[in-house]
Amino acid sequence: MSVARLRESEWEIVEAAERALADIVPTLSRDDSGVITDLKSVKKRLAERGLGGIDIPAEHGGRGASPLAQALVQFLCGYYDVDLRDSAHAGHGHLIVKHGSDRQRAEWVPVMLAGGLVGIAATEPRGGTNVRRPHTVVRRAPDGLRITGTKRFISRIEEASVFVVFAREEDTDALRAVLVPADTPGLLRTRLTPTGLAGWSWGQLDFDDVAVPPTAVLPGFGEDAGWIFRSHFDYYRPMVAMVALGGAAWVFDHVVQGIRDRVDDGRISRPRDGALERLGRAHVALQSALLAGLAGAARNAQASPATHAWSAAIKAHGVDTAHTVVSDLMPLAGAEVFQRHTHVSKTLRDVRGFTYADGVHDALLAAAGRELMRTAVR
Numbered sequence: 001m002s003v004a005r006l007r008e009s010e011w012e013i014v015e016a017a018e019r020a021l022a023d024i025v026p027t028l029s030r031d032d033s034g035v036i037t038d039l040k041s042v043k044k045r046l047a048e049r050g051l052g053g054i055d056i057p058a059e060h061g062g063r064g065a066s067p068l069a070q071a072l073v074q075f076l077c078g079y080y081d082v083d084l085r086d087s088a089h090a091g092h093g094h095l096i097v098k099h100g101s102d103r104q105r106a107e108w109v110p111v112m113l114a115g116g117l118v119g120i121a122a123t124e125p126r127g128g129t130n131v132r133r134p135h136t137v138v139r140r141a142p143d144g145l146r147i148t149g150t151k152r153f154i155s156r157i158e159e160a161s162v163f164v165v166f167a168r169e170e171d172t173d174a175l176r177a178v179l180v181p182a183d184t185p186g187l188l189r190t191r192l193t194p195t196g197l198a199g200w201s202w203g204q205l206d207f208d209d210v211a212v213p214p215t216a217v218l219p220g221f222g223e224d225a226g227w228i229f230r231s232h233f234d235y236y237r238p239m240v241a242m243v244a245l246g247g248a249a250w251v252f253d254h255v256v257q258g259i260r261d262r263v264d265d266g267r268i269s270r271p272r273d274g275a276l277e278r279l280g281r282a283h284v285a286l287q288s289a290l291l292a293g294l295a296g297a298a299r300n301a302q303a304s305p306a307t308h309a310w311s312a313a314i315k316a317h318g319v320d321t322a323h324t325v326v327s328d329l330m331p332l333a334g335a336e337v338f339q340r341h342t343h344v345s346k347t348l349r350d351v352r353g354f355t356y357a358d359g360v361h362d363a364l365l366a367a368a369g370r371e372l373m374r375t376a377v378r
């Protein structure tokens, strides 16, 4: 078994990210649900500190750090606020970094490095678990390509500079990934109100015969985009787990500090054994899920054959663990944190959002099980 290690320069990036978050986050304004009101400016400010392309390869202008370093930064971002999930991360921009043509990378990677966002539009009103058979259609027209259809429950509909849209090619039935710049005529947005992960806008995208050039297909017409979707989420899902676990780790620290304060100021004489046991359980659950998340990110860097099973299961396990820890520990902090604006209450809503975003867990765990059956060795 090989051991993944961070280089000195990668530790420096992680430490710089922590310093930047410590400087910036306390100064941010929030609405009455505790949600940061201008996440886009945070992303820009982090990009100005060189945190826009941490694990984008150096030949494309990024810092060239490993997914393991990025995973640690994701944990830190979640610790400060789960909504910072792609504030120091190219996020779905990796679809373009890894699978784009030279021309597409030349156009969009500089946008990402400057703090621009890339959205992904895969889910449809009929369901998001079956991305392979979308009803959104891309067809060839004399003047290029035309896209028609509806995507729903999409994050970043108002902030993204460009969307990677998964659509079915009319003639061949193949799945295509098509780049649609946010200002393309015929692209219509309708906002929906989420209960969590509300920092970025969220809602529906309608494509009313939207025209894009043939060069907008990622990475070209030759190949079905199913493998692009899979390979991207194999990389991305451990990152999601790390953000959710960061949020839960903050709640853990907050609850421990609250109990300590009550002992110190005499409100309670000592913590009850039941509370201590809950803390012990939560701690080991967080630590083991974190190790799994880091192993998933490291495994991804090494392109192991079992990556798909690991990534799907780690996302489900990491987010479920974070959700359980936050729900279990909340009562220890009393009704104070049941108020909507509190960071504990917000974190619970955000972590719950992750039980849908980037894959529902029953489907992810079933995908992991299928992969394990396929690769089982007698």
Ligand SMILES: Cc1cc2nc3c(=O)[nH]c(=O)nc-3n(C[C@H](O)[C@H](O)[C@H](O)COP(=O)(O)OP(=O)(O)OC[C@H]3O[C@@H](n4cnc5c(N)ncnc54)[C@H](O)[C@@H]3O)c2cc1C
Pocket: 119, 120, 121, 122, 123, 124, 125, 126, 127, 128, 129, 130, 152, 153, 154, 155, 156, 194, 196, 197, 202, 353, 354, 356, 357, 358, 359, 360, 362, 363
């Ligand atoms: C905060 C948030 C952000 C999001 N951001 C994005 C985004 O940026 N881009 C994007 O494309 N999507 C996004 N999504 C959508 C997300 O990816 C989907 O919610 C997810 O993929 C599940 O799809 P669905 O909600 O349509 O559920 P469905 O696909 O309808 O599934 C619901 C349940 O039905 C089950 N099910 C499916 N098929 C069967 C069957 N045959 N028999 C029995 N049960 C079945 C599923 O396993 C699941 O448990 C976001 C969602 C949220 C909540």
